[in-house]
Amino acid sequence: MSETRQPLVVGNWKMHGSHAVNEQLLEALKAAGPLPAEAAVCVPFPYLAQAAERLARSPIGWGAQDVSVHAQGAYTGEVSAAMLADFGSRYVIVGHSERRQYHGETDQLVADKAKVALAKGITPIVCVGETLAQREAGETEAVVKRQLSAVIHTLGPCVGEMVVAYEPVWAIGTGLTATPEQAQAVHALLRAQLAAASPRAGQMRLLYGGSVKPDNAKVLFAQADIDGGLIGGAALKAEDFLAICRAAA
Template identity: 55%
Template sequence: MATPGIRPLVAGNWKMNGSLAMASALVGALKGRQGNVDLLVCPPFPYLAAVGAALAGSKLALGAQDCHADASGAHTGDVAAPMLADLGCSYVILGHSERRTDHGETSGMVAAKAQAALAAGLTAIICVGETEAQRNAGEELKIVEKQIVESVPSGANAGNTVIAYEPVWAIGTGKTPTAADVEAMHRHIRALLKSRVTGGAGMRILYGGSVKPSNAAELMAVAEVNGALVGGASLKAEDFWGIAEGAAKSAG
């Protein structure tokens, strides 16, 4: 089963999708749901304020998909962590493989952003994961370990940081690693966190990559899996809630 004593987190990464009407309908369909799991939605920047207002009074948390490493300055088009906190965000996703690939983000840049997020009182969800070529070469454990070592800032702990393991080759492809592969990676991450991070034994480690209601229960029951970072399935309330139910079952 998943790690005893760690409450699962199911985070919806909407990516560059949605509209005001869609955001309102989706949050409206989710906000009354109850379960033994923490739920988080991360809409695009333009919809943060509207989604935050829509989920007011519910147990749904609000998060963003990125932030800048600086608290302010001449950075056209960027958003600072204190701004996100000012909007009511409590989480921010950092180092997603699409950011690393599309925007050339290095692990050092991710660490700087995570440090800024922690300083602003946000919980950083730091993403790591290997490509298909790296897995085929048997390098997945080494690659992910390097990303964690270089991306997790000093001051990170179980209360302010979450690790999200997403094999790059599984994101949006419908492919998923076997439960045994997921367990091997999550156990490796847990051992690394225990040795390097204060409270690493209690830090949440999410799995992401083509998570859907049909495979959520199996994936969420894997040892050291403490929830999910969900992409496409987070855009449909019933699919997202189905994944949340799978995570809740794994937590007992």
């Protein structure tokens, strides 16, 4: 973390929740009072209205987990950036490894999604990260560089406005966390790559994701280039999510 970048902690609810369950979680988040990190939740599409309503007049932001590259039209099942903006979304996650893996999203599609989000005033949280096989083959650097490079080329001068999340695929939902040193090493690479493309690289927030919990958040967030986290499982419990937000102090 640096003193010039405000830490950011984002909950990725993935495909979890119901009206009743969300109600309790959102109320607990709203009741938390001031937090040292900016906080936001990225919820399933049907619950955007609920998040917008419950979190209005709170400092906690909300957003979605995917966006269509299309503006409108005959794209059954898709949700446009304008629709997300209509519900006050501040963030949208793009290129999560679960979408790359299960929905065949390519680096270019992810980059295009980041671009349409920015065009509607929504900050894309662009996810990058290697699989275990890629790490073991020594390909981590090449993989994350390739993933980020597509976004840098597509966004051009706007690249400084996005958030990047480094999520090693082998650490997601597994209870395995990258060591602070492993995570910092990748974050430093990403920031160097961004610095070559944008004068804003020093102000950009780079999040770590992958089994972040209340007990490991502080040491991860203490790394020089880790500016917060993208939280899966622990974001579903208000107490844990808030503890992680407080670890950014």
